Amino acid sequence: MRRAAAVRVLGTLCLLAALTTVGFTAPDERRGDQLTFSDGAGVQRTITTAGSFDVDNPFFQSLGTNGRSCFTCHQPDQAWTVTPARIRERFEQTRGRDPIFRANDGSTCQDADISTTGKRRAAFSLLLSKGLIRVGLAVPANAEFTITDVDDPYYCGAPLSEASMFRRPLPSTNLGFLSTVMWDGRETVKGQSIRDDLATQANDATTGHAQGAPLTSGQAADIVEFELGLFTAQSRDHGAGSLHAHGAEGGPRQLSGQAFCIGVNDPLNILPVMPGACDKPSGGLNPNVFTLFSAWKQDESQERRAIARGEKLFNTRAFVIDNVGGLNRDAGDPLAGPFSGTCTVCHDTPNAGNHSISMPLNIGLTDESRRTPDLPLYYIKNNATGQTVTTTDPGRAMVTGKWSDIGKFKGPVLRALAARAPYFHNGSAAALEDVVDFYNTRFNIGLTQREEADLVAFLNAL
Numbered sequence: 472m473r474r475a476a477a478v479r480v481l482g483t484l485c486l487l488a489a490l491t492t493v494g495f496t497a498p499d500e501r502r503g504d505q506l507t508f509s510d511g512a513g514v515q516r517t518i519t520t521a522g523s524f525d526v527d528n529p530f531f532q533s534l535g536t537n538g539r540s541c542f543t544c545h546q547p548d549q550a551w552t553v554t555p556a557r558i559r560e561r562f563e564q565t566r567g568r569d570p571i572f573r574a575n576d577g578s579t580c581q582d583a584d585i586s587t588t589g590k591r592r593a594a595f596s597l598l599l600s601k602g603l604i605r606v607g608l609a610v611p612a613n614a615e616f617t618i619t620d621v622d623d624p625y626y627c628g629a630p631l632s633e634a635s636m637f638r639r640p641l642p643s644t645n646l647g648f649l650s651t652v653m654w655d656g657r658e659t660v661k662g663q664s665i666r667d668d669l670a671t672q673a674n675d676a677t678t679g680h681a682q683g684a685p686l687t688s689g690q691a692a693d694i695v696e697f698e699l700g701l702f703t704a705q706s707r708d709h710g711a712g713s714l715h716a717h718g719a720e721g722g723p724r725q726l727s728g729q730a731f732c733i734g735v736n737d738p739l740n741i742l743p744v745m746p747g748a749c750d751k752p753s754g755g756l757n758p759n760v761f762t763l764f765s766a767w768k769q770d771e772s773q774e775r776r777a778i779a780r781g782e783k784l785f786n787t788r789a790f791v792i793d794n795v796g797g798l799n800r801d802a803g804d805p806l807a808g809p810f811s812g813t814c815t816v817c818h819d820t821p822n823a824g825n826h827s828i829s830m831p832l833n834i835g836l837t838d839e840s841r842r843t844p845d846l847p848l849y850y851i852k853n854n855a856t857g858q859t860v861t862t863t864d865p866g867r868a869m870v871t872g873k874w875s876d877i878g879k880f881k882g883p884v885l886r887a888l889a890a891r892a893p894y895f896h897n898g899s900a901a902a903l904e905d906v907v908d909f910y911n912t913r914f915n916i917g918l919t920q921r922e923e924a925d926l927v928a929f930l931n932a933l
Contacts, residue, residue: 505723507706508548512889512931513714514707517547517644518723520700528697529690530643535681538570541673541694544604544640544680550703550887551644555602555898562599567591571598575682576605580627581635597845601898603637604680608657610634614872619859620850634849636864638896641883644701645726648823650733650743651831651881654896657870659829664746665733669695702727703887708932710774711767717775718766721932725763726822726886735827736760736819738812739805743828753827759786760815761822764932774928781929785814790916792816796833801875814910817882824885824933831879835913836895837862838878846897851877864897889931903927 505518530541545551553571561569566588572595574583583594597603610618610632618631629635638654649665652658658672659665670691677683686694702723707713714721732749734742738756742748767779793809794800798817817832818824835841839861842848846863853859853874860877868876880896894900900909907926911918918926 506547508890510705510890511892513705513709515550515703515887515890516706516723517551517701517703518727519697520702520727521697525697528693529686530694530697533570533681534677534686534690535683537573537575537682539573539681540570541643541676543570545643547703548890550890551642551701552640552891553602554891555598555600555893558602559599562592562595567595573682576607576680579605579625579635579637581605581607581629597637600845601637601893602639603898604640606636606638607633608636608869610869611872614868615855615874616851616853616868616872616877618849618865619852622848622850624844624847634865634869635847636866636869637846638864639893639898642703642887642891643698644703645823645884645886646698646701648729648731648820648825648884650820650825650827651829654880655867655870656829656831656881657867662745666695666699666746669698705887705889705932708774708778708928711772711778711932712775714763714932717770719775720763720822723886729822731820731823731827733827736821737827738816738819739828741805741828741830756816756819758813758815760819760824761786761929761933763822764929777925777928778932779929780922781925781927781932784918784922784926785818785929787813788916788918788922789813790914792914796875796877797830797879798832800833803875818885820884824882826882829881831867831876831881833866833878833880836878836880836897836899836909837864837866839863841899843899885930886933888933903930906930 504522505516507514507516533540544553546553549557558571561571571577572591574585574594577598578585578594579597585591585594618634621631646669652665652668652672658668658675660668673691673694674686677686704721704723704726705714706722715725733745733747734749734753736757737753740752740755742752761782764779764782767775770776789811791809792812798804799806799808817826820827839848842863849862849865851860851862851865862878865877867879888903892902894906900906904927907923910916911923
């Protein structure tokens with residue numbers, strides 16, 4: 472009881488801190504249903520459609536045995552995830568005893584020795600450097616593959632029948648745009664509503680991350696209701712000023728009014744049979760997914776013009792899309808061979824930027840060529856063909872057991888990016904410049920220096 476009360480107090484203090492002055496202008500007036508925080512690009516803001524932020528919600532309560540709550544890894548000043556810089560602050564303030572530092576999944580090895588400050592610093596190295604949580608999963612029964620070896624920099628000694636994957640906690644905001652829950656979609660059940668998927672995820676997080684008993688149906692429903700009421704986006708830019716002024720449509724309040732249904736604007740015209748799906752197929756892709764800053768194309772401010780140019784590039788710059796697992800690489804993929812497309816082929820949800828159907832893809836992020844020394848490397852063999860592959864994260868394959876799903880992940884919602892570096896599921900892109908550079912190289916887009924800068928300006932404004 473005392474611990475739960477302390478977490479509620481901490482949550483209240485954090486939310487109240489958001490009401491400090493950050494240079495409001497007329498379009499940015501204070502309201503009781505919003506939280507505002509400074510970040511590296513300007514200011515990000517969260518609103519709640521509930522009218523006010525309920526700090527007594529189970530989201531803020533320690534419902535397990537190790538002091539953690541949802542709030543431990545989903546903090547509003549970091550766009551409802553956690554960032555390495557703030558995690559390091561928590562380590563220094565508590566000498567590594569903050570609830571986020573728990574050896575069941577925060578350490579590089581399961582149940583690592585955390586008996587001293589030095590040992591805790593070593594054990595939580597990936598959490599401190601990249602904000603990564605360890606996700607341990609067993610190879611599914613009847614999987615089409617076998618893990619034959621692992622190059623583990625931490626010498627954890629885990630059996631080859633399981634794998635530890637290191638991933639960024641996804642934001643617990645803007646969830647109304649989801650078509651898939653979790654990076655690997657393991658909480659998404661075919662034909663089930665996203666609301667139900669989120670309730671399952673909340674329960675699994677409580678029994679797993681918090682090492683607690685299962686939630687009651689009421690607790691799970693309350694957490695999901697709180698999360699679905701949150702909308703977060705960049706609200707101000709250091710150079711451009713308010714992102715919902717001079718005809719622009721940025722910021723969370725505009726985002727909260729954005730229509731969405733599962734399958735909207737899907738380029739493959741796929742319509743899943745499930746609650747929340749659109750009434751009819753999309754009819755194909757409208758590449759103009761983001762329509763927030765077109766009013767700034769001729770603005771007197773060079774910073775606003777740069778954001779508008781970046782938005783146009785994201786929507787319309789064509790390049791060859793090839794060898795993407797889940798799209799056009801394998802025999803069972805919906806498309807055959809390379810084709811010309813834009814960023815919005817995969818980031819098709821209007822003004823949110825995730826994929827509007829559940830469609831995990833492999834764009835090469837876990838290839839051995841991109842491995843960094845701090846991540847394990849798994850050697851995997853196809854049981855039927857003997858083919859081998861090396862990867863830092865088997866991805867969705869650890870859920871389905873399918874060989875073709877190795878290295879596949881969903882694309883996240885692209886709003887409030889500036890507040891939540893690093894990027895990609897494994898934190899491999901330290902800044903948005905690195906994200907743009909990855910795509911420019913991976914797909915040979917041929918961006919100029921100014922175009923790269925414009926894309927970064929646009930992404931920072933989301």
